[in-house]
Amino acid sequence: MPGFSYPLYLLFLFILPLLWYWYHKAAAEKKRKSITFSSHVFLDETQHNDLKKRERLLFLVFLLILGCAIIGVADPHIPLVSSSENVNLVLALDVSASMTAADYVPTRLEAAKSSAKILINSLSESDNAGVVIFESGTSSAAYLSSDKNRVLSRLDQVSVKTGKTALGDGLTLAVDMVTAIPAGTYIVVLLSDGVSNTGMITPENAAMFAKNSGVVVYTIGIGSDSPVEVSTEGVLQYASLDEAALRSIAEITGGEYFRSVNETTLMQIQNTIGSSIAREAEETSIQSWFFWIILILLLLEAYLRYGGRRVIP
Numbered sequence: 001m002p003g004f005s006y007p008l009y010l011l012f013l014f015i016l017p018l019l020w021y022w023y024h025k026a027a028a029e030k031k032r033k034s035i036t037f038s039s040h041v042f043l044d045e046t047q048h049n050d051l052k053k054r055e056r057l058l059f060l061v062f063l064l065i066l067g068c069a070i071i072g073v074a075d076p077h078i079p080l081v082s083s084s085e086n087v088n089l090v091l092a093l094d095v096s097a098s099m100t101a102a103d104y105v106p107t108r109l110e111a112a113k114s115s116a117k118i119l120i121n122s123l124s125e126s127d128n129a130g131v132v133i134f135e136s137g138t139s140s141a142a143y144l145s146s147d148k149n150r151v152l153s154r155l156d157q158v159s160v161k162t163g164k165t166a167l168g169d170g171l172t173l174a175v176d177m178v179t180a181i182p183a184g185t186y187i188v189v190l191l192s193d194g195v196s197n198t199g200m201i202t203p204e205n206a207a208m209f210a211k212n213s214g215v216v217v218y219t220i221g222i223g224s225d226s227p228v229e230v231s232t233e234g235v236l237q238y239a240s241l242d243e244a245a246l247r248s249i250a251e252i253t254g255g256e257y258f259r260s261v262n263e264t265t266l267m268q269i270q271n272t273i274g275s276s277i278a279r280e281a282e283e284t285s286i287q288s289w290f291f292w293i294i295l296i297l298l299l300l301e302a303y304l305r306y307g308g309r310r311v312i313p
Contacts, residue, residue: 003283005075012070016063023059027052058304065297072290077283087127087277088144088183091116092174094192094222095158096135096165101193101223104263108222109160111263112191115270116155119189120148122274130177131155134170136163136198144177166199167192167245171206175215186215189273190249193222195242203245207252217253218273219246222260 004010093112104111120129129151130144142154167190174188188210196203210217223241247257256276260266 167196168201
C-alpha cells in the first residue's frame, strides 16, 4: 500500500475543490456583468464560449500542477523491489567420487551442473551468484559476483574429486560466501548424493550457522532408486543418500528438501527453486515522479498559452 512521509501536507488538497468553486463563481459573476454591443452576436457568442472552454482547460492544468506539488511535498512511497532487495545465491556442489555415477546422463555431476545453470540464469542482472565445491575438503569454485557469465564459466570447469563427503564443511563455506556481500535475500542450494562421512563441522551445526546468519538453504538429494557402484580410491562401494540429513538442513533454515531421481526432475527442481525466490519490496520514495509530472504540465500550459493553438489570443 502507498504511504507518505508527511501525510499532513495532503490536507492542502482540500484547497483544490475550493479553488474550483471560486473559479466557477467568478466566471458566473463575470458572465452576468458582461454586455455585448457587437452586431455579430452569434459570432461573438461562439468566440466567447470557445475562450471560456480554453480558460477552463488552463485552470484545470493549474489545479493539476498544484495537486502534484502538494502530493510531491508529502513524499509518497510505494512498495518497490530496490537494489537492497537483491539476491545472493551460492551453489554448494558435492564433487565426491560418487558423483561420477552414470545413472544421470552423462553423469550425476554433469547433470547437476546443467541444472545449476538454469537457476543461475534465472537471477536478475544485479543478483550475485557463487559456487562452492566440497568432498573431503572444500573450496570456492566461483566467488560471489554479479557477473553470471564468469560464474557459469567457472562452473563448467568443476570436476569430480576422489575424496569423501564433508557436507557440513561445504555448507559452512557456502554460508560464509553468500553473506559476504549485503543483500536482501541469502540463499544456498546444496546438492549432494551421499552421506556426510568426513569434515570438521557436522551438518547440524552448519545448518544452525546458516539459520543464525539469515540464510535459507534448499537441499537436493541426487540419486536413483537403485544402488550405483562407484570407485573411491580403487575400492568399489555403493553410493547411499542421507535424505534425513538433507531434509533436516532445509527445515532448520526455512528452506525445502527435494529428491531428484533423474536429470529431468533435477532441472524441474532448479526451476521451482528459481521461481520461489522471494523478493520483498520495500517502501521507495516516488517524490521525483510528481515533480516530473509538474514539469510536463508546465510545458503543456506554455504550449496552450503561446503555442500554435494558444488558448489566449
